[in-house]
Structures are given as C-alpha cells and as structure tokens.
Amino acid sequence: MSEFDKEAEREKLREKYGEEQADREATEHMSELLLQGATMTNKHCDACGDPVFRQSGQEFCPSCGQAADQDVAERTAAVETDSGDGQPAPTDRQPTASEESPQREVSTGHQQPQARAPPEPQGGDTAEEPSTTPTQHAGTPSGDLAEAQAALADSITQLARQAAQESDPRQAKERLAAAREAAEALDALRR
Secondary structure, three states, X not given: OHHHHHHHHHHHHHHHHHHHHHHHHHHHHHHHHXXXXXXXXXXXXXXXXXXXXXXXXXXXXXXXXXXXXXXXXXXXXXXXXXXXOXXXXXXXXXXXXXXXXXXXOEOOOOOHHHHHOOOOOOOHHHHHOHHHOHHHHOOOXXXXXXXXXXXXXXXXXXXXXHHHHOOOHHHHHXXXXXXXXXXXXXXXXXX
C-alpha cells in the first residue's frame, strides 16, 4: 500500500512540474514580446486571464492569441490622449485602473514620452503639453539606447513603488511581475 502512495505522490509532482514548465514557457514568450517592442497593458484576457499586450497598435493575448476587445482598445487610446503625461487631471476624483494604465505600462523604448513624463513635478498644465515631449527624444542611436535604458529604469522604479503602495495583493503582484519583466528587458539592452 505504501508503494501506491509513492506512485500517487510522484504523479502529483509530475503534474505540478508540468504546469510550472508551461508557466515558464508562457513567461518566456511574454519576455520575448517585451524585447520585440510590445508593451504590457494593465488589462487581462477575458478568455484565459493572461496579460494583454500591445504591439503595432494592436492589443492581443500572447497565450491564446485572441485579439483584445476593440472597444477597450479605443477607450485606452482615448485615455492616453486625454491624460497626456499619465498624471491624473487636477480634480478631486481618483482615476480608475483603466485611466492609470498608460503610466503603468512597461516600455521598451517605443513609448518613451509616457515612461519619462511622470518624474516631471509640474502642476495642472502638464496634460496640455504632450506634444513637446517627443521632440526631446531625438538623437543618435546610442543616445536612443541610453534613453530607452533610462526609461526602463524609471518604469521599474515606478512599478516597484506602486506595488509597495498597492492594497490589493493581485494588483501588487501584477506590478511586481511587470517590474521584473522590465528589469529583464533592461538587462538584455545592457548586454
């Protein structure tokens, strides 16, 4: 009878490690997307629950391949346009999670104005000045690489701070995962 228990335990371990291997492969695929220039949004796939990525203006789930809801993509684009630098408008209400998503995205350099805008300590007029930020990023290829590295470092710091301040453990875990992926992308850029 003890032999049966050992075999059952072995089977449980095989299943567990099989699931972990699938998780590792999914994480590796997501890291590859980040290195290719995709950004992770603050949304999750309705079908499988994995993070939704944006690349070339299209949002998709890398796990199941399902395209993200077009209506959600349009609302996100409108929020990005309205929020400008990712800071909340100077009103008394708190922004929702979907409104904050532009500042929580992990950037690999393709959306540098958003990643670099939050450190600016300006007040209420910043939402009207997003057109001045992109001109600051013109330069040599090595300058662009340095700016991308700085943007990733800023994103990592910002995500870690947000995770520390988050009261919802799920949201904190998502921010830490995004920070880790940004750190991996930064490490790859430095090689």
